[in-house]
Amino acid sequence: MLRRKAVFAAVLYGLVQATFATGVSAEVLWLSETAPSKRAASANADDVQHEHHHVMPPAKSEAAQSAVASEVKSAKKHDHDTGINPEGETPGKDHQPDKQLWLRQGDNIKSAQYVAAANAEEHFKMIDLGGQITDVVTASDGGRLSLKTNLPKVGFYDVYLEQRVVRDGKLQVQLPKAELLWASCVAKDVDEEAVAKPIINVSSPLELVREHAADEGCMARLVWGDVVNFLVLSFGKPVAGVPVTMITQEGWRNTVVSDKTGHASFTVIRAYFPKWFEFKKYHTDTFLTVAEMDTDEAGELGGERYTSAHYVTTLPGKYRPSPYDYRSYAWGLGIALFVIVFGGLAVYLYRRRRLKPYQEERIDDKA
């Protein structure tokens, strides 16, 4: 009886997974600008240890990685307090050139764990609007893998990481990417057309590029209701037929397949429903876009052979409440019209009262 119940539960679980799964691996890596909650001040041994090989590993980290890799398979995943701030992110971050990214694992934005720094360095590649590539080394921040950088000038920058590992004869390649922005409302000489151009990493086997609107500039913000267009590229070329999933902070997800030009579009949905007096118009929600691609390619990595490859790339984004949710033209025009009409009437009546009626004066010379 107990065995039947266990089998039934397993089948039911499988059905639920099959119904709701959208093919996104729960182990996706992604780069987040959200700092861990202050309650979880530092990582401990239960933090996620991540197995990976680098594309261009420095000698010391490769040795460190191979030492760590053997421990990884049995590492427990500990559900830290990941600290998505219910208030959303701190407003105004885009106005600062100092940026910090954390590597996180998991497709649940709220509970995705912060990857521990372990004993390895990670090498990130940062590309600016002009195509200049900078190699940036990470550091440990409270035991968590973190990247700190100071952006040299106003504009967009893309940060890339590539991690490879062979599992069960299949090469697993994780390609987390982040788009950083330093915006300034008082910056001079910002070429808004250049800002709108996408940054493309031609050496990336799978990449998601968010297409900027022509008038986006440095100050435009995504709001819910906006349609976000992504381009799926492989070594700089568009790829069709790649499933792309958008996941919001509240867990909503939608999957579309890239068309023949490599485009995939989503409408950002609302995920913020506070009471009116708690509403913050600068509240920022996060979405995560994930694209996965399988290829038939054989090779060897770290002495392990593989016969196929699975590529996963992620690109997080931020969006805010739409002004249509809190701005009212009806009230605005109503107030203006009321003041004009009744103010005008008041002024008219005031002026009429002050008008002296015509009075003729006759002087009687004979009196």
Add this chain to the structure above:
Amino acid sequence: MTRLEAIRTAVNNVQFNRFRFWLQLFFFVLLVYGGFLGIDLGKSLPTFACGYNQEGRGGMCYLMVFQHQLAWPWQKLFSVAGLTVLSGFAIFYLWFIALNKGWCGFVCPVGTIQDWITSLRRRMGIRYSRYSWEQFKWLAQIKYLLLALMFIIPLGIGGGWFQKDMKSPFCMICPGRTVIPLFGGDFSQLSIDFSSKTNMIMTGLGLTVMGLFFVGSFVKKRFFCFYCPMGAFHYLLSKPALLRLRKDGSKCTRCGDCFRVCDQEIKDIADDVTKKEIMTDDCILCMKCVAACPEQGALKATFAGIPIFESTEEGFIKRMHKGRQDGN
């Protein structure tokens, strides 16, 4: 007559209203639509070239930047970063001392809009209103109150006393914010922002002021200039300015024409025969008083001490004839 004297006579006899109309129109187009032509005069202009007119503005009003900067956290404001505030103010001051309060009388787009509303009223044959002397005296203090609040509130935000929603408090109530973008087809400033109580109140106030602006400007010449904190700010800084309004009291016959034409109803221009510098805090340096004065040299505008526009009998007669021909 030398060439210089000929030029001087031509300038003194100019059809002043027409000259001023075209000059105002030029600056209006420059500041409201100049952005479309790639013109950018910077963010330190001493006039209401509204920053909310994002696409078309040919320069930006300094008050917007100033309030933003004053709202910085005090740690930042009173550190090396505060040099940015000083440099911005220096550029604003350099712009200002060139034209003094002539920025109000000839350049300001909000002032120009008021003059157009006045012109509409005149064509409709509706008489204008004037303040009584008591009303004038206490209403004239409002601009100083607004100026003080313009300093105190952003500083208070930086010090954590007020919410950040109140930053640029004067911009939120300025009619320039709601009216100038309309000329570029931007109606977004006509909405009430319900995202917080502060925003709701400030945007509501802004639209109330806009309504009062239209009503007031229709019946009162240059209605808003009387309450404008930019005008008060100008006056406090006007001592070293190059463009000045001077009066020679010995030539004044107290005819009162200057007071009658003054949009700001400044009595001192007619009554005061002792002061040489006759510009007051309410003055917008529109020079209508100079144009209307019939006495040779009684009133004059000088630039760096050089007279550039002087009251003359010939000019007065020419302008009055023109006025009679226009039926005004």
